[in-house]
Amino acid sequence: MYESKCVIPRSHRGEEESILSNKMSKFYITTAIPYVNAAPHLGFALEAVQADAVARYHRLLGSNVFFASGTDENSLKNVQAAEAEDTPVKELVDKYASRFQDLKQTLNLTYDVFNRTANEHHIKGAQKFWNSCKKEDIYKKSYSGLYCVGCEEFYTEEELIEGHCPEHPNIIPDQVSEENYFFKLTNYQKQIEELIETDKLKIVPDTRKNEVLSFIKQGLKDFSISRSVERAKGWGVPIPDDPSQVMFVWFDALTTYLTALGYGTDEELFNKYWDKDTKKIHVIGKGIIRFHSVYWIAMLLSAGLPLPNIEFVHGYITVNGQKISKSLGNVIDPFVIVKKYGTDATRFYLLKEIPAYADGDFSEDRFKEVYNADLANGLGNLVSRVAKLCEQNNVEATLGSNVWCTDLEKFMGEFKFNEALSVIWKLISEADKKINQEKPWELSGDKLKAVLEDLVKRIQAIVYNLRPFLPETAEKISKQFSGQIKSDKPLFPRI
Ligand SMILES: [Zn+2]
Structure with a gap:
């Protein structure tokens, strides 16, 4: 009946077992936790929406899903931001953490828990973890290195770009000397390399996997995992049994x-x-991949805990072709975009226009273009055309055969949100084509009825597959296409 491969029920298909298959029944999905030294920008909105689409998708497949987000509040960056704003640190982190929490409603996110690392239960857990690491993996030594406070990370001379942090072109890392605890990363080099090479820890995409492997092959070095209380300005998780140190953030x-x-x-x-x-599944940005695929894995191995299975690494958003930065004044506020264009339009832009595996650009001109072409004309226009025809001819919707498109399942397993959406938009253009070919306005009787019923089924298939991405829109269309079908105001008025 349909041209697209959307009609084969899941159970009738031979699915091969792979780490990227969607078959497992329990999922734990996380976003990274951003620093709370400033309000959220569009880059974090991208990550939150990607993770949300994954979580919604697996829930809709009937899996048991737990989805977590949160904020990273023990950083020295937050202390410095508080000093700059002349507020107590706790007040500053409360203020910005609540802005991040507001994103839940603004972007229609479905995380189950928002974990703030300044909270007591986290501090207790982090201390328990410290104590769970093998004793021989943690040792104290004097250290001196180049420290970027922006990254909260040490760099070697060679890693700097003309003396500046590779992530922060405005920061010249400080030479820092002090006695710290170190973690014996060198104990885990072989094991981590093998886990990544064999995909037991699957890093998506492959370019990121190769990047991490080549970093590991250069030889891992033990890393510092504490700071003196003075340098941390008294802010951070105290090291169990050593009041002179707090944990490296x-x-x-x-x-x-x-x-x-x-x-x-x-x-x-x-x-x-x-x-x-x-x-x-950890959803993370490309800038923090070493922490997640090397340090974190070693820490878990040391503590004897299970490992994550997949790390999906997204790129960055550029704005009009430039890196987002405060000094360029091009930081995009997701709240402003959502207020202007709506939640689902914003989700759509992020998932469709930012390629899942690479950097992608944001501009309001492009946003309007995409909005008008795909949402107002594509989806919105199809729904209103079909609804109107059904209303004029008293068509009642029956329950459609609801199945996931095969290609969509494949792309979701690979985190290719943009490709998954293309599958749905192909259904939309096929339905448009069908209307133009069949010309229902020239038909009557059984022939007309058959064409309209076919169109209704197509809309139902589109909506079924649309739910992880544009949940509110999917719900609106579902309501409109159940029982007596009626026209309604446009889903996405043209701008
Ligand atoms: Zn930096």
Whole structure:
């Protein structure tokens, strides 16, 4: 009946078992946790919407899904931002953490928990984790290195670009010397390399996997996992039994993936989702890949805990072709975009226009173009055309055969949101073609009825597949196409 491969029920298909298959029944999906030294920008909105689409998709497949997000609040960056704003640190992190929490409603996100790392339960969990690492993996030594406070990371001379941090062109890393605890990363080099090479830890896409492997092959070095209380200005997670030191912010921040599940405070929830049977997926940006695929994995191996299964690494958003930066004044506020164009239009732009595996550009001109072409004309126009024809001819919708498109399933398994949406938009253009070919306005009787019923089924298939991406729109169309079909105001008025 349809031209697209959308009609084969799941159970009738031979699916091969792979790490990217969608078959597992328990999923734990996380976003990274952003620093709260400023309000959220569009880059984090991208990650949140990607992770949300994955979570919604697996829930709709009937899997048991736990989805976590949160904020990274123990950073020295936050202390400096508080000093600049002349507010107590706690007040500053509360203020910005709540802005990040507001994104939940603004972007229609469905995370189950928002984990703030300044909270007591996280601090307890991070300390428990510290104590769970093998004793021989943690040792104290004097250290001196080049530290970027923007990244909260040490760099070697060679890694700097003309003396500046590779991630922060405005920052010249400081030479820092002090006594810190170190983590014996060198103990895990072989093991981590093998985990990544064999895809037991699957890094998507392959370009990122290769990037991490070549970093590992250069030889890993032990890394510092604490800071003196003075340099941290008293802010951070205290090291158990050593009041002179707090945890390096990355060391505690990575444990958010555990404490969001109640590690150290709610063992039942923790054991339910951080077990071997749950597919654990971290959605992260390309700038923090080493922390996640090297340091984090070593930490978990040391603590004897299960490992994540997949790390999906997205690129960055540029604005009119330029990197987003405060100094360029091109930071895009997601709240402003949503207010102007709506939640689903914003989700659509992020998922469709930012290629899943690479950097992508945002501009309002492009936004309007995409909005008019794909949402107002494509989807919106099809729905209103068919609804009007059905209303004029008293067509009642029956339940459609609801199935996922085969290609969409494949692309979602690979986190190719843009390709998954193309599958749906192909259905839309096929339905448009069908209308233009059949010319229902020239038909009558059984022939007309058959054409309209076919169009209704097509709309139902489109809506069924649209739900992880544009949930509110999918719900609106579903309502319109159940029972007596009526026309309604346009879903996406042209701009
Ligand atoms: Zn930096």
